[in-house]
Amino acid sequence: MRLRKNAPALIAAVLTTAATSPAYAQGQEQGQGGDTPGQRGNRVVQPYIEIGQVVSAELSPGNDVVTFTQVAVGVDINLQGRNSGAAVSLRYERNIGYGDESVDTSTISGVARGTLALVPNTLSLEAGGLAARTRFDAGGGTTANPLVREDAESRVYSAYAGPSLNTRLGQVDVQGVARVGYNRFEADDALVTQQGNSVDAFDDSVTYLGQLRAGVRPDTVLPVGLAVTAGGFQEDIGNLDQRVRDLYVRGDVTVPLTRSLALVAGAGYEDVEISSRDAVRDANGNPVIGADGRFVTDPTAPRRIAFDVDGLLWDVGVLWRPSSRTSLQAAVGRRYDSTTYYGTFTYAPSQRSAFALSVYDGVSGFGGVLNNALAGLDSDFQAIRNPVTGDFGGLVNGTEGQAQIGGLGSIRSAAFRGRGVRASYQRTMGRTTAALGAGYDRRTFIAAAGTVLAPANGLTDESYYIIGGLSREVGQSANITTNAYINWFDGAAINSDVTAMGASAAYNQSITPRLVGRAAIAVDYFDSEFTAQDFAFATALVGLRYNF
Numbered sequence: 001m002r003l004r005k006n007a008p009a010l011i012a013a014v015l016t017t018a019a020t021s022p023a024y025a026q027g028q029e030q031g032q033g034g035d036t037p038g039q040r041g042n043r044v045v046q047p048y049i050e051i052g053q054v055v056s057a058e059l060s061p062g063n064d065v066v067t068f069t070q071v072a073v074g075v076d077i078n079l080q081g082r083n084s085g086a087a088v089s090l091r092y093e094r095n096i097g098y099g100d101e102s103v104d105t106s107t108i109s110g111v112a113r114g115t116l117a118l119v120p121n122t123l124s125l126e127a128g129g130l131a132a133r134t135r136f137d138a139g140g141g142t143t144a145n146p147l148v149r150e151d152a153e154s155r156v157y158s159a160y161a162g163p164s165l166n167t168r169l170g171q172v173d174v175q176g177v178a179r180v181g182y183n184r185f186e187a188d189d190a191l192v193t194q195q196g197n198s199v200d201a202f203d204d205s206v207t208y209l210g211q212l213r214a215g216v217r218p219d220t221v222l223p224v225g226l227a228v229t230a231g232g233f234q235e236d237i238g239n240l241d242q243r244v245r246d247l248y249v250r251g252d253v254t255v256p257l258t259r260s261l262a263l264v265a266g267a268g269y270e271d272v273e274i275s276s277r278d279a280v281r282d283a284n285g286n287p288v289i290g291a292d293g294r295f296v297t298d299p300t301a302p303r304r305i306a307f308d309v310d311g312l313l314w315d316v317g318v319l320w321r322p323s324s325r326t327s328l329q330a331a332v333g334r335r336y337d338s339t340t341y342y343g344t345f346t347y348a349p350s351q352r353s354a355f356a357l358s359v360y361d362g363v364s365g366f367g368g369v370l371n372n373a374l375a376g377l378d379s380d381f382q383a384i385r386n387p388v389t390g391d392f393g394g395l396v397n398g399t400e401g402q403a404q405i406g407g408l409g410s411i412r413s414a415a416f417r418g419r420g421v422r423a424s425y426q427r428t429m430g431r432t433t434a435a436l437g438a439g440y441d442r443r444t445f446i447a448a449a450g451t452v453l454a455p456a457n458g459l460t461d462e463s464y465y466i467i468g469g470l471s472r473e474v475g476q477s478a479n480i481t482t483n484a485y486i487n488w489f490d491g492a493a494i495n496s497d498v499t500a501m502g503a504s505a506a507y508n509q510s511i512t513p514r515l516v517g518r519a520a521i522a523v524d525y526f527d528s529e530f531t532a533q534d535f536a537f538a539t540a541l542v543g544l545r546y547n548f
Contacts, residue, residue: 042080042380049073052518052543054095054388061533068097070543072390074110080380083121086114089383090131093390105153107133109385109392111405113377118163126179127161128374133391134408135500135526154187156408158370160207171221174214179375181207183367185411187293200295200453202413203238205367218256225254229268237365239413240297240453242276244364248313260322264331267314272336272363274307274415279452287452294413295452304448306415306457307363309337317343325349336363336417353427356402361419363446366411369418376402384435384469387481387506387520388541395467397426397435404437407465407487414456416443431473438466445492459492477510499527508545516545 050072058064074091090110097104113128134154162179184204215227232247250268257263279287279295288296315333320326330343340361348354358376362368381396381403394405403424410416422439444460447453464487471481486501502524509517519542526535 042078044078047075047548048545050543050545052541054541056537056539059536059538068095070095083117084115085379087379087381088112091390109133111383111392113379115379122167124164126164129159130374132156157184160371160374171216172214176212178210181371183370200239200413201411202366203294205235205237205365207368207371208234227252235365235368239294240276242415244415245273247271262319264319265316270313271310274446275303275305276448276451277301277303304451306448307446355425357423359421363417365415373405386483387504388522388539393467393485395435395437395469397433403435406439407463409441409463410443410461414445414447414453416445418443434470436468440464461492462490464488479508481506501525514547518543518545
């Protein structure tokens with residue numbers, strides 16, 4: 001069937017979304033970043049300083065009450081141009097306590113995503129960053145940590161940058177992407193031993209991604225569209241010198257069926273390998289653990305292969321784009337020597353609402369997940385923060401792409417095959433703005449036999465999460481914001497299941513054009529099978545914010 005000449009929108013969609021499609025990269029998780037901002041002219045640069053008094057009461061199992069002063073400085077930036085854009089929310093917070101057992105912490109948190117047009121509509125530079133405070137549980141899981149308690153705090157950092165290309169050479173469309181990322185996890189007590197089973201916590205990693213695709217549209221050479229793609233992904237994990245490497249080359253055919261629907265099929269060759277070294281052993285053959293609580297890598301040990309697959313990959317799917325505001329890509333095929341499913345669906349009926357859904361499947365380490373989640377954000381958003389602690393919980397609003405970083409899930413250092421689904425929805429209704437994110441993540445770990453990580457091979461950790469935020473203007477000079485979250489972590493280790501949930505509300509009243517009075521309250525609940533008690537906290541804040 002030949003494509004109608006007055007229906008170029010579908011073909012353009014096929015070619016311009018190819019670099020982001022899971023069919024051409026390592027599952028949905030390894031695609032290119034978010035959309036390039038359109039013709040917008042927003043410019044917001046808002047630095048601020050806050051000071052507040054916080055009271056945190058333990059409701060269960062004890063009844064301790066701590067009081068501390070919170071001082072914070074930060075900046076919120078949203079700059080949007082015709083071909084470039086950036087959104088940044090960065091905050092430094094200092095909590096000053098009183099007494100021997102007081103809270104005394106310093107935290108940097110935030111999220112950033114930007115696109116800079118080097119050559120308009122052809123070559124751009126993309127970058128993103130994340131800093132978040134989390135809670136690290138003994139079973140290897142991470143959850144939101146709004147409790148402002150030093151003994152529960154861990155920190156996650158991630159950043160990436162790289163160019164993206166979208167051009168045309170004669171009748172051949174060319175798209176490419178390259179990026180380098182760095183990721184780090186910090187915890188005051190990284191060593192966790194649970195009933196004889198040790199969980200080695202992720203330390204840091206460097207990721208590399210590259211992809212180049214060249215294709216011709218239907219009715220150019222043949223009635224169908226043709227394309228060739230080559231690319232690769234690698235993550236070098238600091239723990240035990242682990243390496244995840246995925247290289248592939250493939251050809252694809254696009255068969256238009258109607259003006260808005262096309263069949264896409266492809267096949268090619270892949271070479272996927274995961275390897276590591278063993279830990280240093282003492283005289284008794286036991287692994288040596290360093291001062292940071294992690295296994296000490298033996299650089300002289302031979303590299304052990306944990307996963308090695310090379311051969312045919314293939315998939316078939318559909319692309320449906322009935323309008324510029326609705327897009328569906330879905331595919332099923334074979335990769336990593338097994339069946340795989342992935343796809344994306346976006347629906348933005350107006351500037352006031354947007355829905356996004358993605359199903360992913362790929363191999364990586366913890367750092368690869370962070371970099372890919374950052375790259376999935378659009379460059380136009382406002383971060384949603386906990387009004388009491390100021391923490392960024394992973395949810396944003398005002399974006400046309402994915403609106404969440406999502407649950408961090410397992411913090412094990414071992415590489416894994418990650419499969420799951422995540423969805424986000426944002427809507428503005430008059431003076432009210434709401435955002436909701438939800439997801440499921442399943443990680444099956446891959447480790448080499450004969451190494452200290454071997455017991456983790458084949459284990460599966462699962463996590464589920466829901467995050468929500470709502471704000472409403474009250475009159476001309478006040479607003480109310482509410483947040484809620486719930487995380488479930490189902491770990492493979494014994495007694496590692498965790499449930500964390502909480503809700504918060506804040507009232508902000510302008511006193512002068514720049515000075516704002518603030519009052520907020522939060523309630524949080526934490527249940528871990530690792531401990532016999534459940535924990536519940538109530539926290540309240542009163543303070544002032546000055547906007548420069």
